[in-house]
Amino acid sequence: MSAPPLLEVENLRIDLLGDDRRHAAVEGVSFRIGRGETFGLVGESGCGKSITALSIMGLLRHPLAIGGGAIRLEGQEIQSLPPGQIRRLRGSRIAMIFQEPMTALNPLSPVGRQIAEMFVLHQGAGWSEAGDRAVEALRQVRVPSPERRVKDYPHQLSGGMRQRVMIAIALACGPDLLVADEPTTALDVTVQAEIVDLMRELCAANGTAILMISHDLGLVANICRRVAVMYAGRVVEEQAADAIFRQPQHPYTQGLVASLPLLGGRAAHGRRRLAEIAGTVPAISAYPAGCRFNPRCDRATDVCRVEDPAATPLGDGGLVRCHHHG
């Protein structure tokens, strides 16, 4: 038997607890991430990708709670660990960066101190040593004149600089896994590429695996080896990144690929409307019976409206969840 993967999510279910009933916000989600691997989780807002990330961090708050399944870090189940133990994993072995670098940093604390906290928390460093190392951490994420910048407050930095600080915090203790929840969505397009490159480069150098969460299939496919597509709380397709572009199997994935603007497309094919997927994601309390995509799917038949499609394995370890895939 081979060594267990770095992260294994198996049949994960996340419940949204209501007053008298619970709704499964995420159901039957499984994927594995190997050491140093880059894995992408793609879907529209509300499909459950962010709460999947938070559940891995053990950061779900009421009314959300893990309702079943397992999250394993190198074979050890972490979703049932007592709070004190999962806390020690956070930051040191699994770290996270968030979408909004403006609000994700404490406005009343200098950024150097916010980085230094990591060394104090996880490596027992004193504040002055931690402060010196914070300067180094800022230098690593290529913030110019880090000796001066450590004393700055978040509002004195640009969005891109703040996200660099977030990366410095996340990678401070050399984690095994970096969970990046829409890390570039709030940034200017020109800064996005810099941040993605920086993340990828630093993680590659340290052997840190990345779980990249985004609504941007193009971005994810670019930097991730494997991609899972989520829709309405389920993984509807998982494949290698290049395969998902060449041969998307699920009608939803096909819709996503078709809706990507193609650089130079207008020159090659003339002026053309971008394809879109009609309709919107259903609310958690109103998931349709059968396949959850059926109301928006042009291939839907009677069976789609009644029977939830099972996962069909694909060649390279991937899967698709559709009655009419291909």
Place this chain on the structure above:
Amino acid sequence: MPLLILRRLGNTVPTIVAVVLVIFTLFSVIPGSFTSAGDDGRVLDAQVAERMRKELGLDDPLHVRFGSYVANLVQGDLGTSFRTREPVTKVIAQRLWPSLKLTIAAMGFAILVGVPLGFIAALRPGSLIDMASMVVAISGLSLPKFWLGLMLMYLFALTLGWLPSFGYGDGGLRHLILPAVALGVSPMALLARTTRAGVLDVLNADFVRTARSKGMSEYRVVRWHVVRNALVLVLTTIGLQFGSLMGQAVVVEKLFSWPGLGSLLVDSVFQRDIPTVQGSILVIVLFFLAINTLVDIAYVIIDPRIRYG
């Protein structure tokens, strides 16, 4: 920083001018005067009244009286009390220290009880202690001060005999406790509520989620990231309450026969001792402005965004 303080002080000048104007006109147009006010049943001989009005300058036209009032004011002269014939500044000076003592003690009580109460309630929302503290807060806000003062007197002075029921005594702590609590309960309740709301607000902030994702214990999350941010919100309430407390003290001072500005103000109003009334109100307003200026300076120290903004 010194520049900012100077600028902030400059901002209070128009307020002071407006207040002086309002105080003066208000007490010049209300009916009744020192010579006619007779709630003690005294009736003045018409000739005596006529002479007193002349002496006190009550018959001068409004603009003449305002002119001399302002002229005296800028020299630090608040006029002469009709009643005691002493300079108002001296009358007020005697009352200022007891008033300050009461206000500070009441605010100290409000902060020391209200802020921790709100904090604990926010950290355990929905718990027994949360509900209990909010019951205390609602009651504290809705109970009238004089009723609360009477109840305190009844319980701690009459029934238990632990504390004196009223008066200034030798100015010691024992006489201070009951009026300070009676005065401090409503700002305490308000502080508990705003602290709770503020802390809950901060606990939901993104940077608190970041702090948790760093692997911090809840204690450290609160110590390192919540307290300071919540303090900014609480500070506003502290400032407003503290500033207005001296004015609110009127009822409590009267009830406990506390020789402060509040009871001086009430007595002077009944006797139409206008210079003393005007002086007392002016001092209370200046106190309010001073506290708010201090709060603004405290903001600058706590929140770096204001310093550079």
